[in-house]
Amino acid sequence: MAGPELLSKEILDALAQVATTDNWLFRMIIGALGLVAILAMVGAIILAMGAKPIPDVITALGSAAIGALAGLLAPSPASNK
Secondary structure (H helix, E strand, C coil), rough: CCCCCHHEEEEEEEHHHHHHHCCHHHHEEEEEEEHHHHHHHHHHHHHHHHCCCCCCHHHHHHHHHHHHHHHCCCCHHHHHH
């Protein structure tokens, strides 16, 4: 019988393999981040058109989503070699 450390390592290895080879998971993450960025921009525009102050949380969400998209979509230095 395998100990808990071995089982944990096997589970982590399986999750790492799924995370690097599953294109649908990557696409869902990109879509969710894109949706958050678009909704933040649209919300900020609607609030600005109504002469209302834009909450800092909308700016933070939009900025974080765009930064995460840039980090995920930029080619990694290891892939250039």
